[in-house]
Amino acid sequence: MLRQIVLDGKTLEYELTRKRVRNINLRINPDGSVKVSCPARTSVAEVERFLRSESAFIFRSLAKVSSRIDNAARPSTYEDGEQVKVFGELCTLHVSPGFPFKGVRYSYPDIYVCSDSPEKTQRLYEKWKRQKLRDKVSEMLEYYVPMFERKGVKPPAAVAFRTMTSRWGVCSPSTGKITFNYNLFETPEELIAYIVVHEMAHFLEANHSERFWAHVEDVMPDYKARRKLLREY
Ligand SMILES: [Zn+2]
Numbered sequence: 323m324l325r326q327i328v329l330d331g332k333t334l335e336y337e338l339t340r341k342r343v344r345n346i347n348l349r350i351n352p353d354g355s356v357k358v359s360c361p362a363r364t365s366v367a368e369v370e371r372f373l374r375s376e377s378a379f380i381f382r383s384l385a386k387v388s389s390r391i392d393n394a395a396r397p398s399t400y401e402d403g404e405q406v407k408v409f410g411e412l413c414t415l416h417v418s419p420g421f422p423f424k425g426v427r428y429s430y431p432d433i434y435v436c437s438d439s440p441e442k443t444q445r446l447y448e449k450w451k452r453q454k455l456r457d458k459v460s461e462m463l464e465y466y467v468p469m470f471e472r473k474g475v476k477p478p479a480a481v482a483f484r485t486m487t488s489r490w491g492v493c494s495p496s497t498g499k500i501t502f503n504y505n506l507f508e509t510p511e512e513l514i515a516y517i518v519v520h521e522m523a524h525f526l527e528a529n530h531s532e533r534f535w536a537h538v539e540d541v542m543p544d545y546k547a548r549r550k551l552l553r554e555y
Pocket of ligand 1: 355520529530
């Protein structure tokens with residue numbers, strides 16, 4: 323089950339599972355989720371004492387996860403010639419105030435922005451990028467939601483987008499809401515689809531149990547290979 327603990331003034335969410343293990347085990351997943359397993363008789367107080375003793379390691383690992391998410395060829399200067407990624411593919415940003423259109427035009431592997439300053443380019447590019455990602459995710463939801471409906475899951479009540487530093491997606495089964503990270507825009511489509519399926523599967527299992535992964539595999543048999551991709555972003 324999901325639990326929270328305050329470590330060094332920061333709230334950490336972790337998933338606690340009791341199983342046939344000898345010691346308390348800690349795992350930080352590439353998506354920034356924290357898993358703890360412990361023997362059946364271990365109390366929550368003992369688990370919390372353990373987490374406190376590991377807090378430096380935990381936050382160091384989580385910082386690594388977020389820097390991985392931050393380093394995926396995101397634009398930084400918004401200048402003519404900058405290399406950026408669009409759904410995992412390297413593209414070139416072309417900026418000029420003289421283009422015969424307003425806003426952004428995209429024709430792989432080129433992105434054209436009609437702009438006379440990096441600030442304006444950033445504003446136009448980010449707006450375009452967010453819309454592209456929202457379109458891509460809704461396309462994928464249209465494809466995958468019916469597969470979950472067959473398992474008795476209702477379509478998400480709300481789909482939101484946010485820039486997050488350590489999670490690709492968040493599912494809240496109690497409100498029916500899924501939140502996706504805007505930074506998914508730079509990652510390959512196979513990865514975005516995996517996050518869509520992963521978050522939808524949380525409506526069936528609000529944990530990362532074997533049952534959860536069985537649902538993911540059912541809908542996306544090659545999910546393990548996609549999950550490995552996550553480590554590169
Ligand atoms: Zn999850």
